Amino acid sequence: MKADALRGHLDALLLAVLDDGPRHGYAIIEALQARSGGALSLPTGTVYPALRRLERAGYVESTWSTVGGRERRTYQLTTAGRKTLAAERSSWAEFTATIGAFLTPRPVNP
Amino acid sequence: MKADALRGHLDALLLAVLDDGPRHGYAIIEALQARSGGALSLPTGTVYPALRRLERAGYVESTWSTVGGRERRTYQLTTAGRKTLAAERSSWAEFTATIGAFLTPRPVNP
């Protein structure tokens, strides 16, 4: 998949993963990779700053914990985050409908 | 629609419009606007540089003409362009499938 195609959809993606329940950064990356069949393997340098951005925006909250001697920062959706996710989902539908009108393979005229 | 959601899909969009036949820049913008029901109104500063990029890449060819005293640069797909468009269409399908797996509104558990 082209690298920069994600532009503008990453936040929605992260919120969607967190909608399944709280996760820490590393687990989010793994969840994306697993549920996409390996198609989405985002580098940490992409995900961590994005999570901080979402927290600054008030869409997620984070809490530190120590598991097996390792520090974890677990994120979970806020109410605002859930609302934003819903908006992102519908704007995703609108987006695919708009662009898809041009790009979905149309049947060759018979 | 969010502004930067287009990232990485603009080229495909332009190729798709030109797949319907040769057009000049202004007409391409109008076609996008018309076929999308007004959702896609791209500024000239977005489209013109993109067309030059596509021409440099060898996906389109341009010819100048004068219509009603006005200079027009008409673009048309090359063979490479058509091939690229086909690839872009299938990568669009893959893209929407991957991201859609996370973002298409799933039924709320009853």
Place this chain on the structure above:
DNA sequence: CCTTCACGCGTAGCGAGTCTACGGATACCC
């Protein structure tokens, strides 16, 4: 006559956001 709008081309610079490339630390297995 002269303003305004649609047509039609173009460039310069900004800005947002993703990626690459680092750095640091702990736990477990061989």
Place this chain on the structure above:
DNA sequence: GGGTATCCGTAGACTCGCTACGCGTGAAGG
């Protein structure tokens, strides 16, 4: 002791669409 998996993070480069310009013609309307 060394390698691998787990877990966090930052700094800088880079891409590319957008904003804001600039230039010119033709038709319409006051």
